[in-house]
Amino acid sequence: MIDAPSRALRVRLYRESLRDLGQVYRLAPDADLRAALRQAALAALPRVEGWAMQVLTVERTAEGERTGFLLDQLARREMGGADFAAALAATLDGAVAVLAVAARDPKRIARLRAALAGSKPG
Numbered sequence: 001m002i003d004a005p006s007r008a009l010r011v012r013l014y015r016e017s018l019r020d021l022g023q024v025y026r027l028a029p030d031a032d033l034r035a036a037l038r039q040a041a042l043a044a045l046p047r048v049e050g051w052a053m054q055v056l057t058v059e060r061t062a063e064g065e066r067t068g069f070l071l072d073q074l075a076r077r078e079m080g081g082a083d084f085a086a087a088l089a090a091t092l093d094g095a096v097a098v099l100a101v102a103a104r105d106p107k108r109i110a111r112l113r114a115a116l117a118g119s120k121p122g
Helices: 033-044 067-078 106-117
Strands: 008-014 018-020 052-059 084-091 096-103
Touching: 008 033, 008 067, 033 052, 033 084, 033 096, 052 067, 052 106, 067 084, 067 096, 067 106, 096 106
Parallel strands: none
Antiparallel strands: 008 018, 008 084, 052 096, 084 096
């Protein structure tokens, strides 16, 4: 059993298929949660020269909101093909999630950001 699900995180990688890195990482009580999530997502994301990159952070504002699920669904919708990659790092309790996205075409990232914002890309 994990004592503090808000201090534990999991990481997923989205490319041509979904890959759960399959390990729970526990953070020290004094660790900066958002920075640790950002670092975990960026570490899992492959670097490709010339690709656009964006890091999106979502934090729960009310009990029951599923931040990791939301970013997971957005990444799944955009994944596929060799010109897109994303990595999701989320706390086990779903309080905070970070999605790092890289794509050859910046419009794919714009679509993802627009979907997160609830608007259509311009």
